[in-house]
Structure formats: C-alpha cells, structure tokens
Amino acid sequence: xxxxxxxxxxxxxxxxxxxxxxxxxxxxxxxxxxxxxxxxxxxxxxxxxxxxxxxxxxxxxxxxxxxxxxxxxxxxxxxxxxxxxxxxxxxxxxxxxxxxxxxxxxxxxxxxxxxxxxxxxxxxxxxxxxxxxxxxxxxxxxxxxxxxxxxxxx
Amino acid sequence: xxxxxxxxxxxxxxxxxxxxxxxxxxxxxxxxxxxxxxxxxxxxxxxxxxxxxxxxxxxxxxxxxxxxxxxxxxxxxxxxxxxxxxxxxxxxxxxxxxxxxxxxxxxxxxxxxxxxxxxxxxxxxxxxxxxxxxxxxxxxxxxxxxxxxxxxxxxxxxxxxxxxxxxxxxxxxxxxxxxxxxxxxxxxxxxxxxxxxxxxxxxxxxxxxxxxxxxxxxxxxxxxxxxxxxxxxxxxxxxxxxxxxxxxxxxxxxxxxxxxxxxxxxxxxxxxxxxxxxxxxxxxxxxxxxxxxxxxxxxxxxxxxxxxxxxxxxxxxxxxxxxxxxxxxxxxxxxxxxxxxxxxxxxxxxxxxxxxxxxxxxxxxxxxxxxxxxxxxxxxxxxxxxxxxxxxxxxxxxxxxxxxxxxxxxxxxxxxxxxxxxxxxxxxxxxxxx
Numbered sequence: 001x002x003x004x005x006x007x008x009x010x011x012x013x014x015x016x017x018x019x020x021x022x023x024x025x026x027x028x029x030x031x032x033x034x035x036x037x038x039x040x041x042x043x044x045x046x047x048x049x050x051x052x053x054x055x056x057x058x059x060x061x062x063x064x065x066x067x068x069x070x071x072x073x074x075x076x077x078x079x080x081x082x083x084x085x086x087x088x089x090x091x092x093x094x095x096x097x098x099x100x101x102x103x104x105x106x107x108x109x110x111x112x113x114x115x116x117x118x119x120x121x122x123x124x125x126x127x128x129x130x131x132x133x134x135x136x137x138x139x140x141x142x143x144x145x146x147x148x149x150x151x152x153x154x
Numbered sequence: 155x156x157x158x159x160x161x162x163x164x165x166x167x168x169x170x171x172x173x174x175x176x177x178x179x180x181x182x183x184x185x186x187x188x189x190x191x192x193x194x195x196x197x198x199x200x201x202x203x204x205x206x207x208x209x210x211x212x213x214x215x216x217x218x219x220x221x222x223x224x225x226x227x228x229x230x231x232x233x234x235x236x237x238x239x240x241x242x243x244x245x246x247x248x249x250x251x252x253x254x255x256x257x258x259x260x261x262x263x264x265x266x267x268x269x270x271x272x273x274x275x276x277x278x279x280x281x282x283x284x285x286x287x288x289x290x291x292x293x294x295x296x297x298x299x300x301x302x303x304x305x306x307x308x309x310x311x312x313x314x315x316x317x318x319x320x321x322x323x324x325x326x327x328x329x330x331x332x333x334x335x336x337x338x339x340x341x342x343x344x345x346x347x348x349x350x351x352x353x354x355x356x357x358x359x360x361x362x363x364x365x366x367x368x369x370x371x372x373x374x375x376x377x378x379x380x381x382x383x384x385x386x387x388x389x390x391x392x393x394x395x396x397x398x399x400x401x402x403x404x405x406x407x408x409x410x411x412x413x414x415x416x417x418x419x420x421x422x423x424x425x426x427x428x429x430x431x432x433x434x435x436x437x438x439x440x441x442x443x444x445x446x447x448x449x450x451x452x453x454x455x456x457x458x459x460x461x462x463x464x465x466x467x468x469x470x471x472x473x474x475x476x477x478x479x480x481x482x483x484x485x486x487x488x489x490x491x492x493x494x495x496x497x498x499x500x501x502x503x504x505x506x507x508x509x510x511x512x513x514x515x516x517x518x519x520x521x522x523x524x525x526x527x528x529x530x531x532x533x534x535x536x537x538x539x540x541x542x543x544x545x546x547x548x549x550x551x552x553x554x555x556x557x558x559x560x561x562x563x564x565x566x567x568x569x570x571x572x573x574x575x576x577x578x579x580x581x582x583x584x585x586x587x588x
Contacts, residue, residue, distance in 0.1 A: 016315075016317040017317075017339075018357055019338065019339070019357065021338065021339035021340075022337065022338050022339040023339065024339040025319075025320070025321065025322050025336070025339060026319075026320065028322070029281070029320065029322055050339075052339075059341060060339060060340060060341055063324060063341040063342065063498075064281075064321070064322035064323055064324050065281075065322065065323035065324055066281045066282070066322040066323040067322050078282075081488075081492075082243035082244070082442070082488075082492055083243045083244055083438075083442055083474055083485065083488055083489055083492070084243065084244050084400040084401060084474055086485070086488045087400075087401050087402065087474070087475075087476075087477075087480055087485065088400075088401070088402070119282070119323075120241060120243065120323075120325060120492060120495075120496065121241060121242070121243035121244065121245070121442075121492075122282050123240050123241075123245065123246040123249050123280075123282065123283065124246060125243075125244050125245070125246045125398070125400035125406065125472070125474075126246060126398065126399075126400055126406035126407050126408065127406075128400060128406075132282060135281075135282065135284040136284075137285075
C-alpha cells in the first residue's frame with residue numbers, strides 16, 4: 001500500500017500537467033525513493049491513481065534507466081561506461097568494484113547493501129572515470145578512492 | 155573578452171540567487187521586452203543575432219520560433235520546452251549553466267515564451283542531474299514569488315507558468331519528439347515528422363523545444379542587441395560557445411569562447427594539451443554522434459559550417475580526445491555499444507542494425523573478425539547513415555563515428571582482423587561485454 005504522503009506527492013505532481021499520465025515518471029521515482037524499487041503492487045496502485053492500465057505503466061517504467069522494477073540493494077552504484085569514462089579507465093574501476101563487492105554488473109551483494117549497474121554518460125566527463133551512488137556523483141575515481149567512498153554507504 | 159553565459163558565475167560554485175542575478179542586470183531584458191517590444195520583435199532580434207541551436211543540430215533559433223502561429227484564432231495553449239536532457243556521451247556543458255545560473259535559463263525561457271506567446275513551459279531535466287534539479291526548482295520558486303513567472307508577469311498582460319520535469323534517464327529523451335512523448339508520460343519513442351512540434355507538439359499543441367545553452371543566450375541578445383551578439387563570434391553565426399574537452403588531456407573542462415575558436419586552441423591552450431607521454435591522434439569534436447577529426451585538421455574553427463570541410467560536425471561542442479595509445483577500434487566499439495543499447499526499438503533498421511554493428515566490432519576487437527566484416531560495417535554505414543531510413547537521428551548519429559573511423563583508421567581494422575587480436579593489447583575492454 002502506498003503511504004498517504006506518497007499519494008499526496010503524486011497528486012500534487014499531476015497538477016502541473018494537463019493529463020494525469022504525464023506525472024507517471026515522477027510517481028514511479030517517488031515510490032522508489034520510499035521503498036527502493038517499484039514492485040508489482042505499487043505499480044498497480046500508481047496506475048490506478050493515474051488512470052492508466054498496469055501494463056501501460058509498466059511499458060513506461062521498463063523504458064527508463066533509473067526506474068527499477070526488480071529489487072535492488074540499499075545503495076545503487078551506477079558506474080559510467082560511456083566513451084570519456086571508458087578512455088579514462090572505466091574498465092579498471094568496474095573490475096575493482098566487481099572484485100571488492102564480489103558481484104558482477106547487474107547483481108546485488110548477498111547482504112543487500114549494494115547493487116552494481118552500468119549507466120550511460122553522467123555528464124561528468126571532466127572528472128572521468130565517474131560513478132553515482134544513490135544519485136550522488138563521485139568523480140576522478142581511483143581504486144583507493146572507490147574504497148573510501150564505498151565505506152561511507154552502510 | 156565578454157562571456158555572457160559564464161561571466162557572472164560565482165567562484166564558489168553555488169548558484170546565483172535571484173537577487174544576485176538581478177544585480178548583474180538579470181531580468182532586465184525580460185522587463186524591457188514586456189514593456190516595449192512586440193513578441194515578433196523578440197523573434198526578430200534572435201533571428202538577426204544568428205543564434206543557432208546549441209543542442210547539436212544548429213538550427214536557427216529565431217526561425218524555429220517564427221514557425222509558431224500566434225495571433226487571434228491560433229491554436230492554444232502553446233508551450234516552450236527546455237531540453238536539459240544532456241545525455242550525449244562526452245557532453246557536460248549545460249550542467250555548468252543549470253548548476254551555476256538557473257535564473258539565466260529561466261529568463262531565456264520567458265523571453266522565448268513571450269516571443270511565441272506561450273502559456274506554459276517545462277524544463278525537461280535528466281534524472282541523473284539531481285543537484286541541478288534542486289537548484290532549478292529553487293530558482294523557479296523564487297521567480298514565482300517575485301512575479302517573474304506566473305500570472306501577469308511584472309504587471310504586464312503576459313502570463314506564463316514554468317515547471318520542472320525530472321526524467322528518469324534514457325538517451326532517446328534528448329531527441330525532440332522522443333522528449334515530448336517522455337514529458338507526456340510515455341516511452342520516449344520518436345514521432346513521425348511532419349508535423350513538426352511547432353504545429354503539433356506537446357499534447358498536440360504548438361511547441362518550441364530549445365536546448366539550455368541556446369535559451370541562455372537569449373537575454374544577452376535582447377539586452378545588448380543582435381549586433382553585439384554577432385560581434386562575440388569569429389564567424390557569421392552569433393555568440394560565444396561553451397566548448398569542452400575530455401579524455402587524456404592535462405586539464406579537462408568547459409570554457410566559454412568566441413564561436414569559431416579553433417580546435418587546436420581549445421585543446422592546447424585551454425585544456426593544456428595532452429598528458430605527458432601521450433600524443434593526440436584524433437578527436438570527436440562534439441559528443442559521441444560526430445565524426446572523428448584527425449590531428450592534422452585541428453586548426454579548423456569549431457563552428458557549425460567549418461567542420462563540414464573535414465566531413466564532421468560541431469555537435470554539442472564538447473570534444474573527446476583519442477590519444478595515440480588508445481585503440482580506435484575499441485573506442486568505436488564502445489560508442490556503438492552505447493547506441494545499440496540506447497536505441498529505443500521503434501525502427502527496425504536502428505535496433506537490429508546497431509546491434510549487428512556492435513557485435514561485429516566486438517568480434518573484430520577480440521580477435522574473431524573476418525575480412526568480410528568490413529563489408530558488413532560498410533553496408534550499415536550506407537543503410538543507416540543517410541537520413542530517412544529511421545524516424546529520428548539516433549541511427550544516423552551512431553553511424554558518424556563509425557563511418558569516419560572506417561575512413562580514417564581502416565588499416566587498424568584490417569590489422570585487428572589479420573592479427574586476430576587487438577594490437578593495442580587491449581588493456582581496456584570496452585563497456586558492457588558481459
């Protein structure tokens with residue numbers, strides 16, 4: 001069940017558009033901020049609020065990179081694999097993350113602490129290689145720096 | 155030199171408040187326009203300034219605005235949409251403006267809104283720019299509280315609402331009609347054109363879509379006149395340009411310079427040249443979907459027309475450097491992997507073709523390439539490169555780095571195939587193999 005507060009936020013967002021459907025991205029990300037990901041029950045409930053069918057809303061939800069339709073860890077690491085980060089050493093950063101966390105891209109650690117995902121260009125090319133954790137940007141990454149950053153997310 | 159986009163940015167990286175923005179002459183252009191100019195005069199000033207779209211395509215901004223029908227009986231409401239979806243790989247310029255001076259963008263949107271007599275506007279911001287989102291939202295609220303946005307702006311007859319839309323990430327959202335679908339709460343598939351958004355846009359209504367940097371140029375044009383804007387440039391197109399450099403240079407970054415500054419000056423003087431021990435082999439001048447330019451051609455001015463001489467485009471103006479120790483085949487594989495992944499799946503030549511291109515490049519890079527693979531790549535260049543085979547420009551854009559790599563580095567592709575491995579020893583493997 002969506003909380004009253006989440007419902008209120010979604011209703012408020014619908015007011016800035018002429019159609020309810022236009023608020024669906026914000027609705028999905030609002031729920032996700034609350035519970036980490038969008039499960040089927042939440043999806044169905046949001047669809048009802050916005051007068052969409054669940055399938056229609058799922059078609060939208062599965063299109064966008066930042067909407068998670070599967071359970072993720074407490075913290076989501078998005079590591080940039082686009083061209084500038086790739087030139088600047090994406091591959092060794094990814095390898096270090098995979099080794100340190102003991103998971104591969106697309107997986108979640110057994111303790112549920114981290115999910116590791118690739119992401120397209122974060123617009124931090126002057127600080128490549130870069131990653132985001134829970135939408136917080138970290139740049140100029142080295143293996144040592146990655147270790148220090150990870151320690152801050154419990 | 156004068157830098158209208160960045161001169162007033164704070165040294166500490168914090169955004170200008172409304173009061174600070176007004177202290178630098180902010181919202182003066184808007185006030186003067188509302189009091190003394192007809193909407194058509196605003197469009198004319200922008201036309202005369204020869205401002206061209208900074209999102210990559212370089213379409214003349216004033217001309218775009220003039221396509222919107224206004225006056226009695228014209229369709230309503232009309233919309234202004236700011237494309238702040240900066241997702242072109244290698245591009246990080248609009249972020250500087252969104253973070254540093256959101257009121258400059260808001261004033262630009264309001265002037266565009268007045269010119270086309272729009273009723274509302276949306277800033278379509280990529281979800282990863284969360285901090286920019288917070289700052290833009292604060293600025294919008296400040297502008298509402300001080301009557302720069304909302305009903306009867308500055309006590310004029312002009313009313314305009316402005317909202318922030320936080321997207322959830324997908325390259326296709328940067329495509330004009332894909333963006334409109336995304337804003338309506340749909341998948342960001344492109345729409346067939348015509349009709350163009352100027353006549354049938356957001357919710358079927360007339361809509362202007364402009365890039366962040368484009369809109370941020372508009373207040374200067376209105377405040378100082380079209381001639382002053384033209385004089386900022388070294389070319390026949392007006393204004394300054396936010397240029398950027400990433401890759402293995404000494405000082406990657408963004409600089410506001412006269413339009414038409416040479417690639418060499420941008421890279422050697424502003425980015426400090428290459429890191430020690432590395433040579434520059436080529437650059438992609440304006441984001442992932444532009445053609446490689448070789449070192450020997452770096453004296454070319456960075457502007458919309460000059461780069462055609464070397465079969466490339468300025469695109470977003472953010473340069474990605476290929477050094478002499480990075481494998482060009484591997485770099486192209488990384489780029490095509492991106493385009494294949496971000497293809498929205500709407501047009502078969504795009505989703506099927508780009509996946510085939512990426513797989514073929516993977517094989518070549520990893521020692522499994524065959525001589526006929528080059529024919530397969532050439533075939534895709536011919537099938538996907540020319541416009542008109544797909545609804546939008548994603549596939550033609552994807553082909554630009556591929557076509558130019560085959561033109562400039564063909565011997566490298568052949569070496570990979572003949573030696574059955576990457577001659578650069580592939581210390582890096584491109585993204586997303588697994």
